[in-house]
Amino acid sequence: MxxxxxxxxxxxxxxxxxxxxxxxxxxxxxxxxxxxxxxxxxxxxxxxxxxxxxxxxxxxxxLPGTQDDDLVRWYLWSKGRAILSHTTALSVHELGTANPSRIHLTVPPGFRRKHDAVVLHRAELVQEEIEQRDGYRVTTPIRAIIECAAAQVDQDIVDSAVAEALERGLATRRRLLHTAQRSGARAELGIERALRAAS
The missing domain is CATH 1.10.238 (Recoverin; domain 1)
Structure with missing residues (x-):
């Protein structure tokens, strides 16, 4: 020391x-x-x-503040156990029209902390679904889109995120659909609708 x-x-x-x-x-x-x-x-x-x-x-x-400043704070609040996810992750990746009023975090099942500014989602994520940023972790663009579809976030948000992810080469139709199929009927339906809208 x-x-x-x-x-x-x-x-x-x-x-x-x-x-x-x-x-x-x-x-x-x-x-x-x-x-x-x-x-x-x-x-x-x-x-x-x-x-x-x-x-x-x-x-x-x-220094001039950025959105990332607040995201680091919530990562530290979770003691490094949370991953920014759902519409918060879409916002980080600048995908679609998501503008969440609360921070969405995916945490391990045993996580106990709570805060009014935070929406917690409990899941065990694999490394391929996570990106490391400067001071925090966030779900990948594909994971963020799929989890929003599974959570039945407003379809317009999912549609706009899918359209931009395809346009920017962050995802393919096949990969989105395959990942959605593994995530359940709600995710699959939301992604199918978004892909039709993007046609």
């Missing part, structure tokens, strides 16, 4: 820089900040308190 103050700050800064300035109390502890030191920095305004045990370096507040 680094002992010099600059080394400690540098270690935490390197972690936070890959997370748009955010970090958890556990990450601060690992870098060398005791819980007492964490309270000091939060109380004196050196760190912005974002949520319970989640902070952000004040310097990052001066």
């Amino acid at each position: 680094p002992s010099d103050r600059r080394e400690i700050r540098g270690a935490l800064w390197r972690t936070a820089a890959g997370q748009r300035g955010y970090f958890t109390a556990a990450q601060a502890l690992e870098a060398g900040y005791s819980y007492q030191a964490q309270r000091y920095h939060a109380q004196h305004g050196n760190w912005a308190v974002v949520d319970r045990a989640i902070y952000r370096f004040r310097e990052f507040d001066l």
Whole structure:
């Protein structure tokens, strides 16, 4: 554990820089900040308190914000267990007209945390269904489309996402239909309708 103050700050800064300035109390502890030191920095305004045990370096507040800033926060809130999914993932991939008012996260079945700003979906995802972004994970474009169809999200949203995914080469008709068939009747019906609309 680094002992010099600059080394400690540098270690935490390197972690936070890959997370748009955010970090958890556990990450601060690992870098060398005791819980007492964490309270000091939060109380004196050196760190912005974002949520319970989640902070952000004040310097990052001066930078232009992006949608990704908030997404990193929710990834850390889940302690790295959540994957951004459904309409939130469509928005990340800039597919279609999805503009969710709440954050959609897919979490493991045993996940217990709750928050009013979050919609939780419980599932075990395989690595091929996940993309790593700067500070968070998100379902792939195909997975995002399929899970929206399975959840019976507004058909116009699914239609627009499918049309753009095909146009941008992010998916093929065959792959979408095959993946939907493996995901159940609701997903298959939603994708069939979207593919007809895109014809």
